[in-house]
Amino acid sequence: MIRAGVVLTRLPKTRNSRSSPMKQLRCLTLHGYQTQDILRAHEIPVPRGILVRTPVEAQNAVKTLGKSCILRAQVLCGHPDKLLFEDGLRGGVQTVENPEQGLALATRMLNRQAVSDTIRYRSLTVSQVLVSESLVHQEQWHLAMTIDRENYCPVVIISKRNDNSSQDETVLRNLPKGGSSFTFGFSEGITEDLILRISKFLGVESVEETNIGDILTNLYKIFREKDITLLEISSLARLNTGLFTCLDATLVVDDDAAKRQPDIFGLRDTTQEVxxxxxxxxxxxxxxxxxxxxxxxxxxxxxxxxxxxxxxxxxxxxxxxxxxxxxxxxxxxxxxxxxxxxxxxxxxxxxxxxxxxxxxxxxxxxxxxxxxxxxxxxxxxxxxxxxxxxxxxxxxxxxxxxxxxxxxxxxxxxxxxxxxxx
Known part of the structure; x- marks a missing residue:
């Protein structure tokens, strides 16, 4: 079941940097596992994953998945890999090779306090971890679908995977070197021409040999149907087969859509809010x-x-x-x-x-x-x-x-x- 995330507020900066409000958005942000559930429901490839709340559950999840796994702390403030846990563990994204390692690392993550440079004034208690299978891949990209407010249209932004990528709508202003943006019309949606241009940027030799067109089409379907302001695939991986899969994702919903999207807004998670x-x-x-x-x-x-x-x-x-x-x-x-x-x-x-x-x-x-x-x-x-x-x-x-x-x-x-x- 999808559970909703944090409601925050964006406020313009004041001239006094010491007293300026936190850089936030008033919106609904979903956990990574919630977003993956939505992607999976729309036939977008994501790794197999199991949400756990205890170390033993994590151990059993690694056994079930039967291979190298990734443990991702489910937090709504900033990137989980920036977390510092109370016992000194650095990073809320950890790779394990066997169930015993899964048990040990989950013990250090679950129900533990964590801080980050993106979390101010308080610490968070990590109560959930997503255990996902680790997929062998050639390269990783960062893909975001959001609104280009200067041109009044949706945009797809793609760059090589950058660990410092920010999960907010400043992605347009902070486009990394080597990245590119592709605007398109609301009514036209994802066209063949757009798929060809993005495929060329990704180095795909033949669109017929990959699934990038289906991924983009289905992402836009979610973007439009759910009143999304930001759909971020922070790890779009090209597997050894040449196909793409979404290793990790975040979804942000327009707060004005609360009445239109009661199924999402009615499932708000307040445990990580101030x-x-x-x-x-x-x-x-x-x-x-x-x-x-x-x-x-x-x-x-x-x-x-x-x-x-x-x-x-x-x-x-x-x-x-x-x-x-x-x-x-x-x-x-x-x-x-x-x-x-x-x-x-x-x-x-x-x-x-x-x-x-x-x-x-x-x-x-x-x-x-x-x-x-x-x-x-x-x-x-x-x-x-x-x-x-x-x-x-x-x-x-x-x-x-x-x-x-x-x-x-x-x-x-x-x-x-x-x-x-x-």
Whole structure:
């Protein structure tokens, strides 16, 4: 059964690199074994594989496959081969030659904490490993099918296998030397001409002697039917027979397709997500953990990024990006403050609200209600501007809750930086 992966958020970079949000996508990412299940269902060749959750299961899987096998840790943040496990094992992709080695390596991988330079602020617990047969091959390629946003069309990107390939849509901007991209039309799909051009690039002498055309055609069928933004075959291997097979793959689904793809989005795996981000989402909030020590609560993504920039301008760094949206009720503020204060790094909190559709006096009442029900463990700066901001600021000042009230954007950011200093 397919189980879904992590939901993340892409946000534009701020000018202050120290406080810029993590480079992420708000989308659904599937595990490698899940993607292989989909490929297999669409008659795309993949190695035989068995998903295991215990070392003994791994040992038995190697016995069943009966040959040299590859163990791949199933993680959703970055490439598994970049993982460093708590006992010093490097790499979440390991080759074993017999069941005993499978047992030993799976013991060091399963239910163990792992970190990577692509995973920030936390470690992951590897709970699943895919044991796949190791296939003898001549060469490996990296193939990605995604959207060329400059030309408004799908594109196939191919390069020689590069261990540093990134699993995101920056693949277009980071095309390795020796790589090539092939754009095509949504309506035309995979044409004979496109297959011939890609075959020539891969060094295939005769299209009739290989299966690359079928692979491309079926990949595009998945890409279109499942609302995919990125279908990445990180290891497209040419076997000694001349045929191609997909050794490892990753699939990313457009978040706007949630209603159209309930079978996928309804099977989300939250075990590897940031707990606070999941909690925030449950309350209609958008929360992204960052690197600084100043917590932010704002209404609107644009205001959040501007707040990050203002804090950076005054020498500080944001600990988070939290967008409360237009529903900044008392309950929302309680949840938002609880999430932000739950981060031990936070030394001050800046609530920066612009009242457009939302009235600032209503926001002020929500903040007061939340502050009265909670223990504010760190200084709290509140800046209000917009509809009924004068009334809102007066309500906050009269509440005598020890809040630092500001109407000026720059002054509020500067005050938060000052209060966060040790």
């Amino acid at each position: 707990h606070d981000e999941v909690r925030a989402e449950q309350h209609g909030l958008v929360y992204i953990k960052m690197e600084g020590n100043i917590g932010n609560i704002v209404n609107g993504a644009g205001l959040a990024m501007a707040t990050n920039d203002a804090i950076g301008l005054h020498g500080g760094a944001s600990a988070n990006f939290l967008d409360a949206g237009g529903q900044a009720t008392k309950e929302t503020m309680i949840q938002a403050l609880g999430i932000v204060m739950g981060d031990e790094r936070v030394k001050a909190i800046l609530i920066n609200i612009y009242g457009g559709i939302t009235r600032c006096d209503m926001i002020a009442e929500s903040i007061i209600g939340a502050a009265q029900e909670m223990t504010l463990a760190v200084p709290l700066v509140v800046r209000l501007q917009g509809t009924n901001s004068t009334e809102g600021l007066k309500l906050l000042a009269d509440a005598r809750l020890g809040l630092h009230v500001e109407s000026d954007f720059g002054r509020a950011a500067q005050r938060a930086v000052e209060l966060a200093q040790p």
